[in-house]
Amino acid sequence: MARILALDLGKRRIGLAVSDELGITAQGLETLERTNKRADLEALARHIREKDVGLVIVGNPKNMSGEEGTQSAWAREFAGALARYAGVEVKLWDERLTSVEAGRVLRESGISIARRARAVDRMAAVILLRSYLDSLP
Numbered sequence: 001m002a003r004i005l006a007l008d009l010g011k012r013r014i015g016l017a018v019s020d021e022l023g024i025t026a027q028g029l030e031t032l033e034r035t036n037k038r039a040d041l042e043a044l045a046r047h048i049r050e051k052d053v054g055l056v057i058v059g060n061p062k063n064m065s066g067e068e069g070t071q072s073a074w075a076r077e078f079a080g081a082l083a084r085y086a087g088v089e090v091k092l093w094d095e096r097l098t099s100v101e102a103g104r105v106l107r108e109s110g111i112s113i114a115r116r117a118r119a120v121d122r123m124a125a126v127i128l129l130r131s132y133l134d135s136l137p
Helices: 037-050 070-086 098-109 113-135
Strands: 003-009 013-019 026-033 053-060 089-094
Touching: 003 037, 003 070, 003 113, 013 037, 013 113, 026 037, 026 113, 037 053, 037 070, 053 070, 053 113, 070 089, 089 113
Parallel strands: 003 053, 053 089
Antiparallel strands: 003 013, 013 026
16 A cells, blocks of 8 residues: 655745554655655655655645635645646645644643744644544545
């Protein structure tokens, strides 16, 4: 079975997490510092090839009401561009509160504020992927 890659999209960084081959665990990867769309797509395509990824989950930042707003449209456009660029299936997945949950987990872990700021995107991607994996039959 191919791995699943989860992306927590941000304007400055993209949090990354990948599953194991069996789709049981979610491991955080190094956060991608964004430069421009083409470079971002190339870096993600490289991860997809290197990790043997068959599906990418992109966080869909819906409003709390469940409605899609401008951020959702941006995520949808990025997901489509990645699917075309990397030639892999890309799905949007509801990411409401993943960053809040990531911040809570990191605060409770007792790590410093500086380290927490650097880790929140990765943790949000892990939570997003864990949510997707937990939904599978």
